[in-house]
Amino acid sequence: MNLPPGGHVHPTQDDAFLASFSEGVGGPVGSRAGRHPWWTPVRVVLALATICLALGLVQKSSCYQASWQNGVERYTHMCYSDLPYQYTGRGLAELSWPYSDDEEVRARYPVMEYPAVIAYWAWGTAHVTHWLSGSPDLSPRYATPADRLAGLEGITDEARRYVAVNAVGLAGLALVAVWLLAGVHRHRPWDAALVAASPALLLTAWINWDLLALVFVAGALWAWSRDRPVLTGVMIGLGTATKLYPLFLLGALLVIGIRERRLKDVAAAALFALVAWGFANLPGYVSGPDEWAHFWTFNSDRGADLGSLWLVIDQAYDVGFDPATINLWSWGLFAVWCLGVLVIGLRAPETPRFAQLGLLILIGFLLLNKVYSPQYVLWLLPLAALARPRWRDHLVWQGGEVFYFAMVWFYLGGFLDPSGGGDVGFYWVAILVRALAELYLVGLVVRDVLRPEHDPVRARPPGPPQSMTTRSNVVAV
Incomplete structure (x- = not known):
């Protein structure tokens, strides 16, 4: 393979969009460019991710200052996060075990509606x-009705501190994910920059705990690229114990296994995925089987919800879908x-x-799912970055995601309601735009x-282009 300076594919030589964009700062890297002694591609990508995540915190700062107590501001400033509400609304402020079957705990708080790893992390x-x-001291909290706990002295500051603790921890995991993605294709570390500098990452990283699953997906991609099917299975299993969707990566491995006659590797990955998923879920299941099963019953009983095409059909035509029909x-x-895949x-x-x-399968799941929360775009990021490493295509796709991100908050805030009442058609448009943006990515990958x-x-x-060889004093990173 005829590689550019530094032993890796440089984005300004590989991507026509970036090549034209770089003209304002000296143009694509030249053939005689040297390597910086410290700023390697991986370190630059990690720095980009750090900046992006920090800007994401800035974007949430107005809600942080108001402790997420201003019901309108969280929508107008698009800075909503589930984390502070989960802290006070699921017993975490009292350090209640998420899967506790204690009658007093369950009388005060509903069970967390997330899979096991997220519940453990939250606790x-x-x-x-x-x-x-x-x-x-927690005793005053036990004596306070649960619906008034958020107003108790010290709880507001604690909830903000809880968001900060999660932000630091999740940011660390996000950096690990970016590092892993940079190593999947050894000669293409810059592809990870599509995650590190993603507008979607900036806007949605702190809405919920979805970054936890992202690191396991990145780990599965890295492990498979190193021919380590057992580790791949472990990563998929732990990811499935965090969010359901990493399970679908086994379908991608099955296709590869059939094509390359590696069904033993696929079987090993599936077996260890099951083992890892089982071990991860064991503490929750043993301590409260009914509470552990709540995630499954909650999603089964859910109707047409935010962001789904089912919601558009249901609202536009007054269908009145029941959950069993949608399931x-x-x-x-x-x-x-x-x-079809x-x-x-x-x-x-x-x-x-x-x-x-993996990307083709996952987009199909998200398009047909009953709900599309704005942070679900994080599910697609690592797969999209490696499946179609082209900046123009990512900006087109994420443009649709960002448009939906804005509209969902305006919809929840009631700002899209027609003056004469009736349905919120503009929100339907946002859902369709997001779906079309994802289908655009599907079309490119299928091609x-x-x-x-x-x-x-x-x-x-x-x-390097012949016309650019004179620009040889640029330092390549």
Whole structure:
């Protein structure tokens, strides 16, 4: 492989969009550019991620200053976060175990509606918050009605501190994820910058705990690229114990296993995914089986919810979908979608890459799911960055995601309601724009799979343009 200076593909030589964009700062890197002794590509990408995550905290600062107590500001400033509300609304301020079957705890608080790893993380960071708060006496809280706990002295500051503790911890995991992604394709570390400098990451990183699952997905992609199927399975299992969607990566591995006759590796990954998922869920299940099962029943009983195409159909045509109907159709259509991905994967001239297949499967799930919370875009980020490492395409796709991000808060704040009453049609438009943006990404990846010469990762890295060789004093990183 004919690689540029530094032993890696440089983005200004590989991506026409970045090449044209770089003209304002000296143009693409030249053939004689040297390497900086410290600023390696991975360190630059990690620095970009740090800046992006810090700006995300700045974006949430107005809500932080108001302790998320201003009901309107969280929507007008688009700085909403679930974390402070979970702290007071799920018993974390009293250090209640999320899967406790204690009658008094369950009488005061509903069960957390998240999978096990998120519940453990939320409970663990609550303990850190209490320690940083001087380990306050909890007895006054037990004597206060749960719906008034948020107004108790010291709780507001504690809830803000809880958000800060989670922000630090999640930021660290996000940096680990970026580091792993930079190592998936050893000659393309810069592809991880598509995650590190993502507008979607900036806006949605602190809404919920979805960054926890992202690091496991990144770990699975890294482990598979190193031919370590057991570790791949462990990462998928832990990811599935955090959010359901990493489970679908096993479908991508199945296609690869059939194509490359590596079904033993796929079986090993699936087995260890099951083992890791089981061990991760064991503490929650043993301590409260009914409480552990709440995640599954909660999602099964859920109707057409925010951001879904089902919501558009339900509201536009007054269908009145019941949850059982949506469950049947969404899973049935998703099975058909997965069958389509299987056919495309088997008919492709070359074996599709893990990230490509994973992205196609996951977008199908999100398009057909009953809900699309704004932070779900984080699910797609690592797969999209490696499946289609082109900045123009990511900006088009994330433009649709950012548009939806803004509209969902305006919708929840009631700012999109027509003056004469009635349905909120503009919110439907936002959902459709986001769906079309995701389908745009699907179209590009399907083309890359069926015509591998269009795949940026498979294409031969270009050398520096002849007209740019005079720019040889630029230091490459």
